[in-house]
Amino acid sequence: MSKTLSLGFFLILFYSLLFSQDVEKAVKRMTQPEVMVVIDEFVDGNFTGTRTIASSIENELLKEGFKVIDYHAFESIRAKELEQAEGDPEKAKEYENRFGAEIIVLGYASAEYGGESEFYDVKQHKYTGQVDIKIIYTDTGELIGSLTASDRKFGQDKRGAVNSLFRSLANKVAKDVVAKIKERAKEEEQIKKFEIAVYGISQDKAMQIESELQKFIPSIKALKYKFFDTNVLVFDALIVNEDQFRKELANYGKLKIIKFTPKRLTLSPPEKETEAKTTVGEVSLVITDFSILPIFPSQYNFYATNPIGKITVENSSKSEIRNVKVSVLIPEFMKMPSEIILPKVNPNSQETISVPVTLDIFSLLKLSENITSQAQAKISYIVGGKTQERSLTKPVSIFNRNAISWRIPESVCSFVTPNDEVVKEFARSVLGSVNLTNQELPRNIFNAMVIYNSVRTYGIKYVSDPWKVAGNEILDNVYFPRELLYYKTGDCDDHAILLASLLESIGIRTAFILTSDHIFMMFDTGIPYKNVHLVSLNQYDYIIYDGDVWLPIETTLITEPFATAWKTGAEQYYKLSGEGKVKTDPKSGISLVKSGNVYIIDTHMGWKYFPPVNVEGLAKPQTKPDISIVASTTQADISAFIETYKKTLGDVVKSLVNQGDEISMNKLAKIFVLFDKYDEAEKFISKFSSPVTYNSLGNIYFLKNEPQKALEFYKKSTDLDPNDGGVYLNTGLLLYLNDDPETARQFFELAISKFESPEKAYEVLGIEDILKELGEVAAEKKDISKKQISKEELKKLIQEASKTSAQQTKKGKEYKKEEIFEKGQNVFVFGGRRGADPTQLQTVKSLLYWKF
Template sequence: EHKINPIFPLFYSYYDKNPAGELSISNGESTPYEKVKVSFYAKQYMDGPRLCADLGTLKGGETKTTPVFALFNDSIFRVTEGTKAAGEVIVEYFYLGKEKKVSFPVTVQVQNRNAMTWDDDRKAAAFVTAKDPLILGFSKNVASTVRYEGAPPVSEDFRIAFALFQALTTYNLGYAVDPKTPYTALSEKQDTVDFLQFPNQTLAYRAGDCDDISVLYAALLESVGVPAALVTTPGHIYVAFDPGLPPDSAGRLFAAKGELIVRDGRAWVPVEVTLVKDGFVRAWRTGAQEWWEAEAAGKTGFYPIREAWGTYEPVGFVEGGIAVSLPPPERIVEGYRRELAKFLEAQVGPRIAAIQAEDRAAKKTADQTANRIGVVYAQFGQLEAAAEQFRIASRRGTYAPAVTNIGNVLYLQGEMKDALEQYEKALSLAPASAAALAGAARCLYALDDTKRMNEVIAKLKAVNPELAAKIDTAKPMPSATAGDPSKYESGSTTSLSVMDKD
């Protein structure tokens, strides 16, 4: 007896380690079969038989069941319409000392290459073809286009994810429910075959269902190194990305609580991909709301792409004839800037209002308040606005934290000599300032003044050994364009220097 399950070309490598079916082998004789081996072969799509099991001895009258494995080659991925193929099960054994070999035919049902079922949501990760040249071309062009749009808001990964989503908006990608295979219905029917578009197909068609747009956005993110995850709620799927911030820093950074998904010590930004025409800000808020509503009911799924790839490898799918024309760079930048202004209004305004209210209640000085406001601007990449607040806070020349932060801004802008001057001024006011010492050490490294740098690091070790340890003189220090602004909040800036919040 045998059962060969329908074969899904997308998972052709999956069947080498996971069963494609099962079969039962029986010995109808009274004498045992020795050294029994079972193989499977489908000549049209395999280079040779795949050994499924070495059963050893099969006693007279005994039946053994074994899974069927198959090592398909990539020719199976050319199947664009469901078809049937001839296969065979091969049994080799010894009977009464003589080697025997028998085979019997089986029919293999092969689905089309876009087919999958939703019995395991992680399967969709196989469609996330991050190495597709078309996907790489789109994502890298967008990333390079916005790279020099000032300091990154939040983090460089956040900026890239933000820009990619906005580029899809500018590209005029649209959400369109597939009337034949809607995800809402099929996700509840685990054995029903769905049709998913590959990312390059969704780009070419400029439209897709929620699952199609999800795998496209995830592929774009992963193609430039931003970790992505598939998020499921009842009848729906969308995407989250990791901006590279520790959860505590991310939680303090954003204005509204509940805007993030925290899983296994990582903070993720949920993005409702079907709102691609409405922009990133609304898509983020909606994605977060959908998550928490479903989470309250215990009906969420969360699948990091890289973990899912461990089971469901992405295929190297490149379809000829697909051409994608990116929007002109000026339109990408225009869309990015417009949405970034909305994002900053939503995030920065409430934070500043809260700081002002807190400081009035705590009777803090105007210098302290201006410095704190400057830190907020800096965290969101608004360096000019930050510098203005720091200058206000340091106008009397006696408030060391603000002077240090002016140095931080200058460092981020690549003005090493001017930044060092500010750090030295801050140290004259507060010789034990770890923030100013760390900034000075990094400037001296950039200026190739090793002797003075080591002297400053020695002082920093006496003040803050942990921070000093992060300044590894054996490795290149971060450039002035690198960033992780989550650390503004916790004590250090964009992995460049230390933001002083006092």
């Protein structure tokens, strides 16, 4: 992935921002330009990295209402590199795209030691210095100002003298820099934008006309060829003084004004004047503007349902025009035009239509280089019984099939192709051929290890992509998975996409993690948060996303063991994020989620906007991974995983034992319970007698199949702390599994009533996770007193209790726990009925609430 990816680009999520024309930006940006300030400071010839002068200039700019680019977006950039932008429009445009800078203030400040002096018996260190500054307009590379200042300062120590010198130099130049920028902005405010249409000129004369107009008419500050429509050349122009422009045009003599409206000026050679006036007068509806975005082949599915271009039509007549058919065609890349019917265009008005297009993916996938094609906009309508047509052709950039712009990072999901036959065959053949006994690992982790090692042993070399500037886009190169398997070279995004595709092809959900200049991925272990102990006891080893435990994988380490890529991925995530539980809102439909200083792209959510590409036409790889090596490396990874787990477990147990307090002992008891060591768990906490411990003991006896004792401990806990809904939740589960669903439901109601709302109860008690787990696992049944009770019934019971509790709370009902507990005790008559099925207890273990 290109190093040019920055967090600022993630905020640009709407395509509408890209429709503006260059000339429109030229006017707009000079009124509120974004300014980048880089002043290198040197002391005795050594670069210091300080920003005394730059910060002072930034503060002055902010006072005047200018936007200043955050230094951290370019902290590794030096003035020497930026200096290349002066007089070089292409390089200047590159920096504009790279950093979002419309104006660059760059310079050098130096401080040289001048020796010691003595004033009134006090030694003083002297420093002399100078600052030189240039101000560059990035749209053209034009130097719009330069400044210089010098000074000398004394200080009792060298550092004090240098600081004083740089502050003085800053004071001398900061206001002048701002004044220069404001002066240029004021000049730009006088500019007016016109569309100049030259009738009766062939398209091959465009460059000649453009050059002559700029040469002989000084009031034209900018002129850019826009499109060719039939026999009319159309330009975008910035004009300073309209009256002066008319005079200069008359002196030029080669073109005459046919029509002048507030937005469009029509000209023609004198010999075409009559023909031009007739043509302009006859036309009722014209295309005044046609803009189309650069095309990324990987996003062809997105373009079919989302606007890629805009067409503006103008009705200059006094009559309404109905049923205007608007179409767009890119001949080489569309099998048929995309059409939209505009019901009506009112007299003397304009209408702008957004246009989606259906592209031919097989033609797009042939593109290995960026090209420029021609897009044709056409309108047809009927006036006076006659069909009228107007068309307009506009160049459109079409990037190569692997191009991506990180302005819209979700588009990376279109490269994830789990249904590609090459991907499916690769993944499933490996899984089907590797015969290992998966002793202790969750299924998704085991399968992910096999897939990871299949890529690891396949022999793909890491090669970074050079980033390229194309128009207003900074492009990165991304391979489709089958291409990476074919070429066997790629960078971080290529590896992440390949691994995500392979995992998705076997039903494992994935997501991408984006930093400021990097991308890696994570996958869903399929383990609910409540069972996180099955994955790791180290909270910094995993991410909780969408209620499940996910493992991050640093895919650039694909040649290293699984644990190395996993632990490194987790370390990178927490270094930048710091948030272990990512909050999502599935209803929002947004695929890009911010977590600290990283972004997470959910592959499935991203597919809603950028579905996978059909890559059937691309070359297939000819080789497969060595199954024996995949098996041996996976076996080693399994052993390492188990060994690491045991070590982490040992460290956690040792730490809790050393702490020795009641909460630590209860946490230790829970760990032993997770591994079915109930008697050992009880020994750690038997000496304590608080609500926390009584709840833990209740859980232990619950799982030991001694329901009467469990109920007694739960009651002791609620006697001391009657407002903890979690203990009532546990009691309800106990009664449910012992064939008393009605009393269980009352306990669930009581549990939820202890919170301000059912939603809060769900959040604190983890009921949402319970319902999710119950809903996703097939209904396992048990036989208690010959009555069948399923997980689906338990799920329904909790949901009903939630509704009832909310309704009863509104009515002011008070739940009397003593009465409910008495009902529960009646279940365990004569020593208690047969306890819950052990297989059910293993499942319910993950649902229990622990009071710490």
